[in-house]
Amino acid sequence: MTGSEYIELLKKSPHTAHQSIFDEYIKYVYTIVHNSLIDCAAREDIEECVSDVFAAIYLDLDSKSDCGGDLKGYVRTIAKRKAVDKYRKLTVKSLKLVSIHNEDFNNMESDYHIEEETETAELQHILMTKIEELGEPDSSIIIQKYYYNRTSREIAENLSIKGSSVRMRCSRALKRLKKSLSEVGITL
Amino acid sequence: MKNKFKLLRDTDDNTIDKLSSYYCEISQKEKDRMFAMSERKLEAMKSTAADIDKSSDLSKNECPETVEIENPITWYKSLRTFGVCLAGVIVVIGTAVFSNTVKPNPVPSVTSDTNYVGTIEAAAESSIEESIDETTGTISISDEENKNITNSSAETSVNSTADFGITTDKKDEDIQSSLNDEVSAAESETVNLDKHYEELPDNIENYGKTTKQKILDITPDMTYDEAITYLGEPETIMLDGYAQFIVDNSELLMIYYNSKSELIGINGNELLASCKSLSELEADPNNLTFEGYVVFCEGTIRITCPQYSPLGCADLWFSDGFDTSGIKVGDKVRISYYGDVMESYPPIIQVKEISLGYDNI
Numbered sequence: 001m002t003g004s005e006y007i008e009l010l011k012k013s014p015h016t017a018h019q020s021i022f023d024e025y026i027k028y029v030y031t032i033v034h035n036s037l038i039d040c041a042a043r044e045d046i047e048e049c050v051s052d053v054f055a056a057i058y059l060d061l062d063s064k065s066d067c068g069g070d071l072k073g074y075v076r077t078i079a080k081r082k083a084v085d086k087y088r089k090l091t092v093k094s095l096k097l098v099s100i101h102n103e104d105f106n107n108m109e110s111d112y113h114i115e116e117e118t119e120t121a122e123l124q125h126i127l128m129t130k131i132e133e134l135g136e137p138d139s140s141i142i143i144q145k146y147y148y149n150r151t152s153r154e155i156a157e158n159l160s161i162k163g164s165s166v167r168m169r170c171s172r173a174l175k176r177l178k179k180s181l182s183e184v185g186i187t188l
Numbered sequence: 189m190k191n192k193f194k195l196l197r198d199t200d201d202n203t204i205d206k207l208s209s210y211y212c213e214i215s216q217k218e219k220d221r222m223f224a225m226s227e228r229k230l231e232a233m234k235s236t237a238a239d240i241d242k243s244s245d246l247s248k249n250e251c252p253e254t255v256e257i258e259n260p261i262t263w264y265k266s267l268r269t270f271g272v273c274l275a276g277v278i279v280v281i282g283t284a285v286f287s288n289t290v291k292p293n294p295v296p297s298v299t300s301d302t303n304y305v306g307t308i309e310a311a312a313e314s315s316i317e318e319s320i321d322e323t324t325g326t327i328s329i330s331d332e333e334n335k336n337i338t339n340s341s342a343e344t345s346v347n348s349t350a351d352f353g354i355t356t357d358k359k360d361e362d363i364q365s366s367l368n369d370e371v372s373a374a375e376s377e378t379v380n381l382d383k384h385y386e387e388l389p390d391n392i393e394n395y396g397k398t399t400k401q402k403i404l405d406i407t408p409d410m411t412y413d414e415a416i417t418y419l420g421e422p423e424t425i426m427l428d429g430y431a432q433f434i435v436d437n438s439e440l441l442m443i444y445y446n447s448k449s450e451l452i453g454i455n456g457n458e459l460l461a462s463c464k465s466l467s468e469l470e471a472d473p474n475n476l477t478f479e480g481y482v483v484f485c486e487g488t489i490r491i492t493c494p495q496y497s498p499l500g501c502a503d504l505w506f507s508d509g510f511d512t513s514g515i516k517v518g519d520k521v522r523i524s525y526y527g528d529v530m531e532s533y534p535p536i537i538q539v540k541e542i543s544l545g546y547d548n549i
Contacts, residue, residue, distance in 0.1 A: 015227075018223075018226075018227065018230075019223065022219075022222075022223050022226065023219070026214060026219055026222070026223075027208045027209070027212040027214060028204075028205075028208045030208070030212060030214060031204055031207045031208035031212050032204060032208075035196065035197060035198065035199060035204060035207070036197070036198065038196070038197045039197060047218065047221065047222050047225070048225065050222050050226075051222050051223075051225035051226040051228075051229055052226075052229060053226075054222070054223070054226035055226045055227075055229035055230040055233060056233075058226065058227075058230045059230055059233050059234065076201075121199075121200065124196055124199050124200070124203060125203075127196070128196075128203055128206065132206075139210075139211065140210070140211050140213070143207065143211035144211060144213060147196060147207070147211070148211075148212065150213075154215065155213075157215060158213035158214075158215065159213070
C-alpha cells in the first residue's frame with residue numbers, strides 16, 4: 001500500500017483505511033517491536049506497543065493530504081522509535097545509575113563492543129541460515145516456538161496442523177538444528 | 189534454548205523482513221485485539237489533542253486584548269496635585285530652616301568685596317541698575333523703573349536689605365558719609381571674619397569672638413558667668429561646661445568651668461597666655477599644649493596647671509627617649525601631650541613635647 005492509496009481509502013472510510021494498513025503491516029510491525037523487546041517485555045507489552053505504533057501512524061497519516069509512495073520505511077521508523085520508547089519505559093527501573101563522583105566512573109565502559117556486535121551479526125546470519133535449511137514447517141515451528149514464544153497449540157492453529165505433530169516436529173527439528181550448528185562450532 | 193534465540197535481538201532489516209514475512213503468524217484474535225486497541229488509542233490521542241486545542245482557544249479568548257485604565261476622580265486629581273505641591277513647599281522650608289539651624293554663628297552674611305560686587309551685578313539682572321564709585325568708595329544703587337531710589341548727586345540709597353538688613357535714604361551728605369563708612373567697616377570686618385571662619389579647624393564649633401583687650405580686662409574676682417558675658421555672646425557659647433572664643437581672629441581661648449557662679453581666679457594676662465594659635469590648631473587639631481609647674485619629681489613628674497582646667501594636676505608619662513634629668517620641682521614647663529588622658533587621680537598624660545626654662549618659683 002502506498003501513501004496515495006491510503007489517502008484515497010481514508011477519504012472513503014477511515015476505518016477501512018486503518019484496517020487496510022493494519023493488515024498489511026501488522027506482521028512487520030509486530031516483528032520489529034518483538035525484536036526490540038524480546039528480552040524485556042511480556043507478550044501484552046508487545047501488543048500494546050504495536051497498537052501504539054498503529055495509532056501513531058493513523059494519527060499522522062490522517063492529517064496529511066499526500067503521503068507519497070511506499071509506507072514501509074515510514075512504518076519501520078515509527079515502529080522502531082515506539083519500540084525504543086517502550087524499551088526505555090520497561091527498563092527504566094533496572095537501569096543502574098552511577099554517580100559521576102563514583103570512583104569507578106572513569107573505569108566504566110560502553111556496552112557496545114564492535115567485535116561482539118560483529119560476532120553476533122555473524123551468528124544471527126548462521127542461525128537463520130540453518131533454520132531455513134530445516135525446511136517448512138520445521139523452520140516456522142522453531143521460529144515461532146523459540147523466537148516468538150508461541151505455544152504448541154498456537155503454532156498448531158497458525159500452521160493448521162495438530163498440536164502433537166507440532167511438538168514432534170519441533171523436537172526433531174531442534175535436534176537437526178543442534179547438529180547442523182555443532183558442525184559449524186555453535187552449540188545451543 | 190529461548191535465550192539462544194535472543195541473539196536475534198536488534199537484528200538487521202533483512203532478517204526482520206524474513207522473520208515477518210515467513211515466520212510471523214499472528215492469530216486473527218490477536219490482530220483484532222491489537223487493532224481495536226490501536227483505534228482506542230487513536231481516539232484518545234485525538235481527544236487529548238482536541239482538549240489541548242480547546243484549552244488553547246480558551247486561554248486565547250480569556251486573554252484581554254486591551255487594558256482598562258482606571259480614571260481617577262477629578263477631585264482626587266486636584267487633591268493629589270495639591271498634596272504634591274504642599275510636600276514640595278515643606279521640603280523647601282525644611283531645607284531652609286535646617287540650613288539656618290546648622291549655621292555655626294549668626295553672623296550677618298556680608299560677603300567680600302568681590303562677592304559684594306558680584307551680588308550687586310547679579311541684582312542688576314533683575315532690573316536694578318547700580319554702580320560703584322571706586323574713588324569715593326560709595327555704593328549707589330538706583331532702580332530706574334520704580335523711581336524709588338535715584339542715583340543722583342546727593343541722594344544715595346544703599347539697599348542692603350538682602351545682605352545687611354540696613355536701609356538708608358538720607359539726603360544729608362554727612363549722614364551719607366558716615367553711613368558709607370559704617371557699611372564699609374562692617375563689610376570689612378565681616379569679610380575678615382568670614383575668611384577666618386573658613387580657615388577654622390573643623391573641630392572648633394560654637395565659639396564667640398572677642399579681643400585681647402577684653403581679655404585683659406578680666407579680673408580674678410569675676411565669676412565665670414560675668415567673664416564670659418563680658419567677653420561676649422554667652423547665650424551661644426556657654427555649653428557643656430566650657431566656652432571658647434576666637435581672639436582677634438588669630439587665637440582660640442577656651443574657658444572651662446564647673447559652675448558659672450564660681451570665681452574665675454585668674455587675671456586677663458594669665459587668661460590670654462592660655463590662648464592657642466589657630467594656625468597651630470589648623471596644623472594639628474589634636475595638639476594640646478599648656479603650661480604648668482612641676483610640683484613633684486621623684487620617679488614620677490607631677491605638674492600642676494591651674495590655668496588649664498581640663499587637668500589642673502597631672503602626672504607625666506614619657507615615651508622612651510625623653511631626657512627628664514633637667515626637670516626639677518618648681519620649673520615652669522610648657523607641655524604638649526597626646527589627647528588621651530588616663531582617668532586616674534591625678535590624671536596621667538603622655539607627653540609629646542616638654543619645654544623648660546620659662547621661670548622658676
